[in-house]
Amino acid sequence: MNLSDIFTRRSRQSMDLFLKNAKYIFNDHAILVMFFLLGALSFQYSQWVAGLTSGQVDLAIHLIWSVIMTVGVFVTGIASQILPADLVFLLPMESKFNEWFKPALNRSLFLPSAIILLMVAASYPLLSVMAGYSVVEVIVLALILICYKVAHVYILMESWHFHKSSFIRNHKFALYAIVLLTVFLASFVTPYLCLGIALIYLVAIHFLGIRPFDPAKTRWHWEKIVTVEQTRQQQIRRMLALFINMPQEAAVSKRRKYFDGLIHLSNKDANPYTYLFTRAFWRSNDFYPLWMRMTLVGVLYLAFVPNNHWLNLGVVLLIQYFSHLQVLPLAQKMNQHTLLQVYPIDHSQKIAGFTKMLWQPLCTQIVLFALTSLIFHAWTFTGLLVVSSIVFSLFLIFVYVPSFMRKKEKKKRIA
Numbered sequence: 001m002n003l004s005d006i007f008t009r010r011s012r013q014s015m016d017l018f019l020k021n022a023k024y025i026f027n028d029h030a031i032l033v034m035f036f037l038l039g040a041l042s043f044q045y046s047q048w049v050a051g052l053t054s055g056q057v058d059l060a061i062h063l064i065w066s067v068i069m070t071v072g073v074f075v076t077g078i079a080s081q082i083l084p085a086d087l088v089f090l091l092p093m094e095s096k097f098n099e100w101f102k103p104a105l106n107r108s109l110f111l112p113s114a115i116i117l118l119m120v121a122a123s124y125p126l127l128s129v130m131a132g133y134s135v136v137e138v139i140v141l142a143l144i145l146i147c148y149k150v151a152h153v154y155i156l157m158e159s160w161h162f163h164k165s166s167f168i169r170n171h172k173f174a175l176y177a178i179v180l181l182t183v184f185l186a187s188f189v190t191p192y193l194c195l196g197i198a199l200i201y202l203v204a205i206h207f208l209g210i211r212p213f214d215p216a217k218t219r220w221h222w223e224k225i226v227t228v229e230q231t232r233q234q235q236i237r238r239m240l241a242l243f244i245n246m247p248q249e250a251a252v253s254k255r256r257k258y259f260d261g262l263i264h265l266s267n268k269d270a271n272p273y274t275y276l277f278t279r280a281f282w283r284s285n286d287f288y289p290l291w292m293r294m295t296l297v298g299v300l301y302l303a304f305v306p307n308n309h310w311l312n313l314g315v316v317l318l319i320q321y322f323s324h325l326q327v328l329p330l331a332q333k334m335n336q337h338t339l340l341q342v343y344p345i346d347h348s349q350k351i352a353g354f355t356k357m358l359w360q361p362l363c364t365q366i367v368l369f370a371l372t373s374l375i376f377h378a379w380t381f382t383g384l385l386v387v388s389s390i391v392f393s394l395f396l397i398f399v400y401v402p403s404f405m406r407k408k409e410k411k412k413r414i415a
Contacts, residue, residue, distance in 0.1 A: 002099060003090075003093060003096055003097060003099040003100040004099045004100060004103055006100070007081055007100045007103055007104060008103070010081040011079070011081055011107060014079070014081065036311075036315050036318070040301070040305045040311070040312070040315065041301075041304060041305065044304060044305050045122075045125075046125070049125045049126055049129060052126075052129045053129075054128075054129050054132070055129075055130075055132070057129060057130045061126075061130070062130065062184060062187045062188065063184065065123065065126065065130075065183075065187055066180055066183045066184040066187055067180070068119075069119060069120075069123070069145065069183045070176070070179050070180045070183055072115060072116060072119045072145075073112070073116065073145050073148050073149050073152065073179055074152060074176075075112065075115065076108070076111055076112045076115070077108070077153075077156055077228065077232060078104060078105060078108040078153055078156050078157060078228075079104060079107060079108050079229075079232065080100075080101065080104050080225055080228070080229045081104065081229065082222075082225050082226055082229045083226075083229075084226050084230070086222075086226075087222050087223075087226065091222070094218065094219065094220060095218040097220060098213050101157060101160075101212070101213070102213060105153055105154075105157055105212075108153055109146075109149065109150065109153060112146075112149045113146050113149065116142055116145045116146055116149065117142055120138055120141055120142040120145065121138070123138075124138050127141070127187070130187050130188070131186070131187060131188055131189060131190065133190070133191075137190050137191055137192075140191045140192060140195055141186055141191045141194075143195065144182065144186070144191055144194050144195050144198045145179075145183075147195075147198040147199065147201075147202055148175070148178075148179045148182075148198060148201075150202065151175055151201060151202055151205055151210075152175060154205070154210050154212060155168065155171050155172060155175060155205070155210055157212040158171075158209075158210045158211070158212045159221075159224070160212070160220055160221050160224060160225050160228075161212065161217050161219065161220060161221060162219060162221055167209070171205065171208075171210065175201075178197070178201055182194045182197055182198065254283060254285055255283055256282060256283060256288075259282040259283075262278065262282060262360050263275070263278055263279050263282060263283075266278035266279075266356070266357065266360075269353075269356060271349050271352055271353045271356065272349075272353070273349050273350050273352070273353025273354065274352075274353040274356045274357055276353065277330065277331070277353055277354050277357035278357045278360060280330060281327065281330060281357060281360075281361065282360075284330070287326065287327050287329075287330050290323070290326045290327075291323050291324070291326060291327055291361055291365075294319055294322060294323030294326070295319075295323060295364075295365050295368060297319060298316055298319040298320070298323075298365070298368075298369055299368055299369065299372050301315060301316065301319070302316065302369060302372040302373050302376060302377065303372055303375075303376050312381075313381075313384065313385060313388060316369060316385060316389075317388060317389070317392055320362075320365060320369075320389060320392060321392070321396075323361075323365065324358065324361065324362065324396060327358065327361065328401065328404055328405075330354075331350070331354045331405055350405070351401075351402055351405050351406070354401065354405065355397050355398075355401055355402070358396070358397060358401060359393075359397065362393045362396070362397075363393075365389075366386065366389045366390070366393070369385060369389065370382055370385065370386050370389075373385050
């Protein structure tokens, strides 16, 4: 079995893992939120574009669109499928690793190319107003962005060789600047000139040293490659954890100093479970990011869908429900803590401690939603949103969560 076969097998295993969990992802409650959010945003976007005047779009809109498209080019990296053990067992074959990294680079272009095509397709109505684009010109724009993505992954792979940090940093900065300027130019004129710029840039970086598969370059920076791949795998697990319960390879926590005040506040509580759950939540790398992403979805929804409608209120309440539903498994996760089994404390305090902790993310989310609503909505809608959120929080704290935790504890005793 050669290196390319090993890479193909690992890529297939990664895809099998995703497909195995896809049936849970696309049946999850969060999909319902995304469905309503996408529909509302699409309707709002179509109404907004219909109100623009052809050829007289504000400069700020050109700039914002250019930044969004530029960010879309760089959202993904390279899936190398390298494992930490490869530093030991495959290192003698280092000089032959072009067989591994060439298919890795090619496969890593599939997903970003699809993202670029979707972004450009969504931009077609706006581009028709801003620069009078036709369907062919939209396709040319997509090709331009894909060319820049090819340059991006080549620079990333070149950074896996041993170079001065300034060499790679300068190339990345130049690429970011050229993409932004090219896309900004393409928002005013037809993209054929920009396509020429992109092709010239691809040729130029080749002669400037971006040749990761040069036969003379046979040494790879393995520690960096492993670190990048482990980070990528962790990001995938976090994304999947947004929809399903994913096993974590290691319990990792991260101190967020801006939440230390909330943690210290819970330390004054007589119930030690309150401090335990509060510290675990605000410093977790699984539950807090999930809650934060859903909160961000709610903030963006309130910001970009300014209609004062009952539907908006329902969507925001759904987001609140699903974001805190993802936090509930934290209570069961603490059962695995060894010290809790020997600590001389009444375990009946666990439910009370968890509900006290839950007040912090609930109130934080209500404040963020209320501030966003005050900026983009009428004060009457904001007042209704705050009252509805408080009623929902009371239901969650005093009815749903105690019932949920008692059922889990009962199942645990039966098992």
